[in-house]
Amino acid sequence: MGHLGLNWDEDVDPSSLSEHERFIRSVDWASSSIGPPSTWPAQLHQSIDFMLADPTPAALMWGEDLTMIYNKGFEIFAGTKHPKLMGTSPAISYEEVWDPLFIDIIERGRTTGKATRHEDQQLFLHRHGYLEECYVTYTFVPLLDESKHVVGFYHTALETTNHVLAARRTQTLLAIGDAITASRSLSEYWISLLGALEVNNQDLPWVLAYSLSDPDGHGSMSDSESGTSPSNIRASSSCTLAGVAGKASGQIPLKFDRKDDQDPFVQLIKRSIRSGETSVLRDTDVNLPAWVFDVGFEFVLDRSHTALLIPIRLTSRNDAEGQNVIGFLVAGISPRCDYNIEYERFAQLLGRQLATSAASILLLEQEVRRQEQLAEQLAVNARHTSILEQKLNKFSEISNIGMWVSSAKGELLYANKAWFDQADLESNTPNLSVTKWMPLITESSLDTFQRHWAQLMNGKQPVTFEIQFKSRWKHRDADTGEVLEGHRWFLISAFPEFGEDGNLTKAWGCNVDVSYQKWAENLKAERLVETIESKRQSENFIDMTSHEMRNPLSAILQCSDNIATIVEEAKSNTQGSTLELDLASVDAIADSAATVLICANHQKRILDDILTMSKLDASLLVVAPCEVDPIATVQHALALHQQEFKGAGVEGFVQIHSSYYDLNVARVFLDPSRLLQILINLLTNAIKFTQYQEQRRVTLHLAASTNSPGESDECGEYFAPRANPQKPPTHDADWGSEQVLYLQFAVEDSGCGLSELELQRLFRRFAQANIKTHVKVSSGSGLGLFICKELTELQGGRIGVSSKPGVGSTFRFYLKARRAVPLSQNGGSQAMLAVQTLKDPTYTNSLNRTHSARSNPIIGSPTDANALHILIVEDNLINQKVMATQLKKAGCIVHVANHGADALVFLMKTTFAKDSGPSATPLSIVLMDLEMPVMDGLTCVTKIREMQESGELTRPVPVIAVTANARIDQVKQAKDQGMDDVVTKPFRIKDLMPQMWNLLEKVSV
Known part of the structure; x- marks a missing residue:
């Protein structure tokens, strides 16, 4: 916003202002303790502009009374305290919490001049008609005037109530x-x-x-x-x-x-x-x-x-x-x-x-009650006649509850058939004692059994306990038909029998199978773990998608700024009504426009993946066949990536194999949009993982067969298992009635390759081969290969991969199709092997690896140099190029490095290095991305601080993190590991410049 601050008194069109901006201008500031805007210092005007641009709920507390001025986000946070809060003291509006919580914070800030941060603080606020329990993460940053006196505070309040x-x-x-x-x-x-x-x-x-x-x-x-x-x-x-x-x-x-x-x-x-x-x-x-x-x-x-x-x-x-x-x-x-x-x-x-x-x-x-009843009945029947004993024996033999009698020494005197079945033993196995029972029990339950057995035999007390046997159980669910199985669990109840002398003579017991109940308990626990894991994957997915959307957005903003700057400069130099641009300006505009297109396509692919995933989850994704030429489709897929091939310096080829011509394939029925979606995902990955290799080559293969490639043993092992082998796709009338063909596609690259462990992670939802994939290269949503697998199987095919680390990878898939016209009408003959090449012969690596020393003085502070000397450490070549161009236009001298290891080598050639001479490269500040290959930004800044401690670098190196990781905890982690400041993508160069000068002023004091 540029209408407040120093331009307060200018005549501004109200329609160009937001509702909140118009409200701020309507306040009677002359009646407030800070007076009318015309009397405000320039620092207050600038702080207002900064505060209004902050997406976080933020407020300025100015002057001795801490008069409040706040942005739209803070208006929502304030609730019914707005609009009276604007222009008044928080000590009045927040009287319910001000004295006990905030007076000390304000006094400490005024005394020390240091900022404070408080996370998830419990507050009870009157905001919606009642005293509300809420939790807030808030900061108070003292604002200092030129004499270093505290003139106010910059206050942010991020509500975390729902999370807590x-x-x-x-x-x-x-x-x-x-x-x-x-x-x-x-x-x-x-x-x-x-x-x-x-x-x-x-x-x-x-x-x-x-x-x-x-x-x-x-x-x-x-x-x-x-x-x-x-x-x-x-x-x-x-x-x-x-x-x-x-x-x-x-x-x-x-x-x-x-x-x-x-x-x-x-x-x-x-x-x-x-x-x-x-x-x-x-x-x-x-x-x-x-x-x-x-x-x-x-x-x-x-x-x-x-x-x-x-x-x-x-x-x-x-x-x-x-x-x-x-x-x-x-x-x-x-x-x-x-x-x-x-x-x-x-x-x-x-x-x-x-x-x-x-x-x-x-x-x-209920089970325990039945066991007690049975045990009581057994005890009574033991004292009755032999006829009753026979009846009891008959009853126990047909019962599904395991019944047993043990001697005082642990010898098995009697066990019914159910007991032997539960133990998975032959009926009437001889010479069983407690020492021979224990091998029937799993190791995890042995301690429990021994402890309760000692209580029964030595303590002479009844016991009830659960243990797990090694025998197995099976149960078919009546609703789903699913077969459940596992180790058997038993609830055992046993009681001692005493002779007339009071000594233990026997122990009676029964085992009730509770395997199903234990399975249900474990299932409940597993589902809780699955819920927590699903939440973790969702958060990781949001972080990854946010990173991938912010990176190209930053480049788009800066390219737009570049185009606007060139046009404005041309307007200012134009004498007549015709706008004149030199060839360099036209090239710069064209280059910026091409960059915007590449970034927009990258964002579109991520959004397409998310949309396709939602359709797959809702079972709304369908295959719509039409008559197409497969060769034209694969050529179109390669052409769509022309800019990516050119920018990455990668050679692209299309190779049509002889089997395609041997079968006289002309036009077929298949879904070209779904085929193109698979090819785009695979080609995009191939370019990303090949762009940093010494040899950069991607080949798109097309072949054909009349038999399914997945039927052979060799190919069956190669292709990934089907997601749902019970429901193979079918071809209805829309696919025609001609011969069935299997079109085989492969995307072969000379990239970094994959290890065996990484291959196992492929084709899963949200999965990437390596957990550092999004650091090494610009990744996507983590859904691409999973979607490729689903789309392939929807079209009667399968997908797989073969790879060797350091050599490259080949992603191969096939689709089921039908001829569009009878073979007799094709009229073609066997053609020669066709290869189409897509190559940019003018490609060069944009990494600036050598720098000549400048004639200006050694950079120690901004006061002894005419321009900022900046090192950009960024692995994304688009962002690197755009940022360097914009900074040069702002009058800076720019050097670049592709990752943290390059940055450390460059630092040893600069004026920060020990024993640097007059030929050392001047350097003012470092702008460093966080997620990079070889060495990431956090590791690099840690190394820099270690080099300062050891004396390899003679003074602190100012380092600002430039990242798309925008969550509060991610920003805090960057600062904790040594970053002086953090800039989140997207950002504007005109906003970055004063931030760099402010940091240099701090480190040079």
Whole structure:
């Protein structure tokens, strides 16, 4: 923005100003403590311009009263404090937090003149009609006048509330899951749940837990129901308070009668139980009882205006009436937060977690109860007649529960058939003892078994524990048909039997197979890990895409500036009405325009990849065949990359193999747009990975066959496995009815090649061969090869790669097509091998490796030189060239290096080096990219600081990081590792120049 600041009093067209700019001009500044704009110092005007250009919520606090002037982002952050905040002191507008938090920060800044930064600070602000809990990362940067006195502060406020609250709520869910997992009964379930809810009394200030179970703490069950599925659990008609969590008080009901049709709250409970959905209770509902919003009011300043009713309903397909409910929670919502979509998602996840855990506990509780009943029956029958023993033996032999009897020495006296099946042993295997049982158990469960066995035999106490056997189990899912399998898990219950003398005589036990339940628990844990990993991949993908979009955007901005500058200079030198440009200016404009086109195409490819990926995920991507000439398509693909071939100095060839002509291929039915998309991705990669090699050559091959190349054993190993081998693509009527052909394509390059480990990572979503790929070369979205694989298989083909490190790579794929006309009508004869070449013979490497010393003095500070001497360290040749051109136009003397290692070699030839003589190259400052091949920017600046410490460099080297990594933590990391300052792409040279001079002034003081 150029309309404020020093140009405040000029006549400016209001339509050229933003709404926020017009608002700032409308403020009665004459009535403020800093007076009218005409009296403001130039520093204040400049600071306003800088602040308005800052995309971060930012504000100026000027003068003794810290009068506020802020940008559009800070207006949104301020909420209802805007517009009164503009032109006033924050001590008044932020009185709820100013004294306890910010007075010391301001005084420290005025005393020391140093900036401060505070991350994720908790604040309670009046911004939307209530005292709101929020988290902010803010900075206070003192602004110094010419006499080094603090005249104000530059303040930024980046709100991180959503991030902090999400982490806190996720931790709450994990804590609840960990606590409930150890429960073995419903009574323990309520105790564990309420204890875990005490951890987070910020999002849930108070919680009331009501149980619908019977007085013994078990889910009610009708006499006719004997199954073990949690769908057989039936809730009782009474709702009893199981406990409270947090700061709860007041007239809390101890019980509800679900048969009471006159109580509105009971009706609400019934509706929520029937639907299984969380109900939101608001104090504006006149039908709700007052006690709901009085709970916990005496402990806080504000009462909760919103509460939740969360039913804990077990999973069941046939539960339309909500009978499978063990209870519900009534929970207060924090009066410091709005009940928004994130809060609602937290409540939903909490309800699902409680329901799943309750179902597992009920299953376990029922199994333990049955085991106890069986064990009791066994003990009774042992004292009865031989007839009863025979009946018991018969029962145990047909039971699916493993039953066993051991002597006091651990010898197996009896085991039924189910026990031998569980152990995967032949029935009645002789001479079994506890020492021979242990090899049946996995190593991870041995300690558990030995500890409980000692408690049973030596401690003479009943035991119940879970262990894992080496035997396997299988289960076919009724819904999906998927076969589940793994090691068997058993819940073992055993108790001792004593003789008349009180000594241990036997141990009785039974094993219940709980393999499926353990599989379900592990699946839940795996899905949590998958969710976290998906989030990490998403963040990495966003970082990578941001980097790849910002790099060409920076070059586009600078090229646009270059064109505009040339035109403006030509206008100023034109006498008449005709604009005259010299040949050099025309070449510069053409070169800038070509650069803009290359960068725009790069961004378009990334966006195309993302769009294609979204269509693949939604199953909306289709193949549309039409009649095409394959040779023309591959020639077109090569022509599309003409600028990239030229800029990278790479030779491009098209080679048509004899098999294509042997089969007399003319025109075929296939989808040319999908074929072109694959070729563009592969050619782009080939150019990127070949441009830095000594030999730069890319060849596009075309061949044909009547048999599928993937059918042979050799090719079957070469091509990557299909993503979905169960659903091969078919050809409908749109593909014609002529002969089926398989067109074979290959993109061969002389690039850096791939190792075996890198080859394994290819063709995966978001994957690149090497985790440093985006550092070594300008990468894309990480989706290109994955999309190529999907598009190839959609067209009846497969894709694969062969490569050798240092030699090159060949990406080969084939597509299924049909002739467009009968073979008899082709009329062609076998042609000679055709090769098309695309080459730029005038290509030269743009790296400036030698520099002659200038006649001006040795650069020590900006006061003893007429111009800035700058070293640009940038691996992207386009950005390197554009930046160098712009800096030279700004009057700078520019040197370039392709990576950090080149930069270190160049530094030893400059006036910074020890024992530098009069022929040393002058240097003022270094502009360094972060992500580069050979040596990245962070490693390079670390080496530079080490060379300063060792004396190889005699004084600090000013280094500014120039990067597309724009996240706050990335900028902080760059400064922590030695960067003096950071400039994020895209940027303008006119903004960079004062930043460089300011840094040089600091280091020369």
